[in-house]
Amino acid sequence: NAGVTQTPKFQVLKTGQSMTLQCAQDMNHEYMSWYRQDPGMGLRLIHYSVGAGITDQGEVPNGYNVSRSTTEDFPLRLLSAAPSQTSVYFCASSYFGRGGYGYTFGSGTRLTVV
Amino acid sequence: DQQVKQNSPSLSVQEGRISILNCDYTNSMFDYFLWYKKYPAEGPTFLISISSIKDKNEDGRFTVFLNKSAKHLSLHIVPSQPGDSAVYFCAVCTDKLIFGTGTRLQVFP
Numbered sequence: 001n002a003g004v005t006q007t008p009k010f011q012v013l014k015t016g017q018s019m020t021l022q023c024a025q026d027m028n029h030e031y032m033s034w035y036r037q038d039p040g041m042g043l044r045l046i047h048y049s050v051g052a053g054i055t056d057q058g059e060v061p062n063g064y065n066v067s068r069s070t071t072e073d074f075p076l077r078l079l080s081a082a083p084s085q086t087s088v089y090f091c092a093s094s095y096f097g098r099g100g101y102g103y104t105f106g107s108g109t110r111l112t113v114v
Numbered sequence: 115d116q117q118v119k120q121n122s123p124s125l126s127v128q129e130g131r132i133s134i135l136n137c138d139y140t141n142s143m144f145d146y147f148l149w150y151k152k153y154p155a156e157g158p159t160f161l162i163s164i165s166s167i168k169d170k171n172e173d174g175r176f177t178v179f180l181n182k183s184a185k186h187l188s189l190h191i192v193p194s195q196p197g198d199s200a201v202y203f204c205a206v207c208t209d210k211l212i213f214g215t216g217t218r219l220q221v222f223p
């Protein structure tokens with residue numbers, strides 16, 4: 001099925017561990033982004049990419065790295081997990097510039113850091 | 115600094131009545147305004163949008179109103195249905211999508 005696929009759906013990490021959240025889309029969208037959702041904070045942009053090889057920081061980039069080697073994939077890396085990174089993470093994609101048509105989101109990854 | 119604000123964290127409406135969700139923004143240069151709907155354990159889904167050159171956009175039971183002078187956006191749902199119970203996020207789009215904090219709508223029978 002066409003769309004945005006995120007893996008894993010759930011993850012528990014110990015403080016200091018590293019991991020990569022995977023995101024893949026098969027719609028040939030140029031634009032991809034990562035958000036985190038926290039209670040009372042809405043969805044906050046972590047990093048985004050307007051095409052392969054191009055990434056930029058969003059509102060809350062600290063503690064996260066990204067890369068975009070292909071159009072389809074946009075992984076999010078936590079190098080040293082902290083309890084403050086406990087959240088639900090969403091990946092989204094869109095044709096760049098189609099601001100009025102909205103973005104397609106994945107179903108999320110629920111991450112707990114203990 | 116919050117660029118998009120939804121001051122009501124929750125709203126409860128009876129089935130069949132109108133639901134009005136509000137959103138305020140700070141930057142008059144924003145081009146597109148959107149509403150997303152989110153059910154638990156799912157990603158947000160696009161609901162309706164409006165361009166900054168319009169003041170109203172309608173899609174079935176959903177209407178979005180834009181008041182540029184007040185920097186205010188609202189979503190009207192008429193009539194409200196129990197299936198509309200979800201968290202609604204307003205968002206603005208420039209070169210990226212910026213979300214408000216969300217309003218949890220509950221529609222009761």
